[in-house]
Every structure is written in C-alpha cells, then in structure tokens.
Amino acid sequence: GPNILVLKKENRKILKSSFSSGKIVSFDFRALEARIVLAESEKYSDSEDIYDDISKNHFKGILPRDVVKTAVIAELYGISRGTLKSKLGLSDKKVDSFANEINEYFGINDLKCRLKDQVEETGWLINRFGRPIRIPEKQENLLINSYAQSSGVDVAMCGFNSLLEKLGTDGIRPLFVLHDAIILDVHPDRLKEASSINHVDVPKYEKAFPVKFEILNN
Numbered sequence: 001g002p003n004i005l006v007l008k009k010e011n012r013k014i015l016k017s018s019f020s021s022g023k024i025v026s027f028d029f030r031a032l033e034a035r036i037v038l039a040e041s042e043k044y045s046d047s048e049d050i051y052d053d054i055s056k057n058h059f060k061g062i063l064p065r066d067v068v069k070t071a072v073i074a075e076l077y078g079i080s081r082g083t084l085k086s087k088l089g090l091s092d093k094k095v096d097s098f099a100n101e102i103n104e105y106f107g108i109n110d111l112k113c114r115l116k117d118q119v120e121e122t123g124w125l126i127n128r129f130g131r132p133i134r135i136p137e138k139q140e141n142l143l144i145n146s147y148a149q150s151s152g153v154d155v156a157m158c159g160f161n162s163l164l165e166k167l168g169t170d171g172i173r174p175l176f177v178l179h180d181a182i183i184l185d186v187h188p189d190r191l192k193e194a195s196s197i198n199h200v201d202v203p204k205y206e207k208a209f210p211v212k213f214e215i216l217n218n
Contacts, residue, residue, distance in 0.1 A: 004176045004183075012183075012216045018173065019187045024217040025194060027163060028181040029156060030210045033148040034106075036128070036155060037076055041107030044207040048198075058105060063098060071095075075102050076148060078141030108144065115143040128204055129154040156180045159200040159209055167194060183216070 015024040029035075031050045038045065047053035051069040055061055059068065067088055074084040085095045103109060119125050124132040125143065128151040135142055160182045164174060171187030172194070186194050199208035 001176075005178060013218070015175070015183070015217055017185050017217065019171065019185065021188045023186050023188070023191055023215050024175070024183060025186050025191075026178075026181050026183045026212075026214050026216055027160075027197070027200075028212045028214065029152075029159065030212055032152050032155060032180045032209070034072055034076060035209060036148050036151050037106050037108070037111065037144060039205055040111050043105075043107075046207070046210070048210050048212070054102070054105070058101060059098060068098075068102075071099050071102050072106070075099060075106065075108055077145045111147075112140065112143055115147055116140060119143070125150075127151040127154065152180060155202050155205075155209065158202045159211070162200050162202065163197065163211075166197070166200075 012024070012026075017024055030048055034050055035045065038050075045053050049065070051072060052065045054072070055063055055065045055068045063071075067090075070087055071084060073079070074087075081096065081099060084099060085092060088095060115125055119135055122132075125135045125146055126132055127147055131150060131154065133146050133150050135146060156177075156179070160174075160177065163182070164172070167184075167190070171190040173185040174182065175185055176183040184194070195213050197213065198210060200211055201208045
C-alpha cells in the first residue's frame with residue numbers, strides 16, 4: 001500500500017472516498033501518552049486539551065498552555081531540567097517549581113520507582129496490558145517513555161477496535177492506522193454519527209479516552 005506513515009498531514013486531502021460524496025476522516029487520540037501516565041496514579045482528565053486543563057487548574061492560567069505541554073513532555077520523557085530551562089527561557093527557580101508540581105500531579109517518581117523495581121525483579125518492563133519490554137541496563141530515563149509508548153500502542157489498537165465495533169461496517173471502511181490515529185472512509189449517511197464520537201472505551205481503564213474527529217478531504 002501507500003507509504004501513508006510519512007505522508008504530510010496537509011497532503012492527506014489527496015485521499016478520496018470510495019463513496020459518492022463520502023468523506024475521508026480521522027480519529028486521533030488526544031495526548032495519549034500523557035493520559036496513560038496520569039492513569040497510573042488513578043487520575044483522569046475529561047478535558048479535550050489536557051495541557052490547557054493543567055494550565056488553568058494547577059497554575060491558575062499563569063503559565064501558557066504550550067509551556068505546560070513542554071514541561072509535561074520533559075518530565076514524562078526524562079529530559080533534563082537544564083534542557084527544559086533552555087527551552088522555556090525561565091528562571092531556575094520558576095522552572096523547578098512548576099516542573100516539580102507536574103511531577104507530583106502525574107505521580108512520575110512513584111511510577112518510575114515501581115517500574116524500576118519491576119525490571120530489577122523480572123528483567124523486563126511490563127506494560128499496562130502485560131506485554132514485556134526489554135530495557136537496556138541503567139537506562140532509567142527510558143522507563144516511563146517506554147512504558148507509555150508500549151501501552152499507548154495497545155490502547156490505540158483496543159480503542160480503534162472499540163470504535164469500529166460501535167460504528168459497524170455499513171458505510172464505514174477502515175483505511176489506515178497512523179500510530180495513535182485511524183483513517184476511515186465514511187459514507188455521507190454515516191458522517192453525522194461518526195462525528196458525534198469523541199471518546200472511546202479501552203479495557204483496563206476506568207474512563208474512556210478522548211479522541212479528535214477530523215474530516216481530511218474537505
């Protein structure tokens with residue numbers, strides 16, 4: 001098939017529906033890996049934009065949404081505080097303060113300790129669905145990154161399966177999976193129903209995951 005994984009997003013409009021007046025649409029998980037890590041501390045965010053939610057509810061809107069996103073990604077993926085400070089251009093004290101609060105909100109230190117103990121005991125990192133992952137020795141900075149990415153693959157596959165079971169096959173044709181997004185060919189009679197879906201259920205999680213619906217070939 002086509003090399004869809006490297007097709008630029010702005011060029012996805014070249015995809016054409018097999019239905020008369022049909023639409024090519026996508027469902028994309030919103031901040032999937034951040035939500036996976038948050039769920040490990042038994043917390044969930046119903047907000048479509050988790051970074052905006054954190055900005056408003058934990059920093060009173062003082063820190064812009066994009067600054068919060070950068071800090072969250074840095075904490076989840078083990079980027080050093082020095083690198084974070086250079087990215088944001090903020091004072092050491094200010095960066096350390098809100099990075100520590102993000103760390104606490106996501107329970108990052110507790111999760112890292114749990115994953116480290118797991119690797120030391122079993123030799124493997126085990127994701128949310130029980131799938132083993134081999135981690136190089138003394139690579140603690142990879143623990144949360146690897147756990148979130150591996151669990152994210154399974155969440156996406158289970159979520160897309162749930163989505164397709166809900167929509168059925170009448171006027172719905174799956175085309176491609178792009179990491180945490182799925183592209184569908186949708187008959188015009190099914191478009192309204194498809195566009196109404198903004199969450200998908202995933203096994204092993206108490207709450208549904210938000211997804212973004214988008215028409216690609218307007």
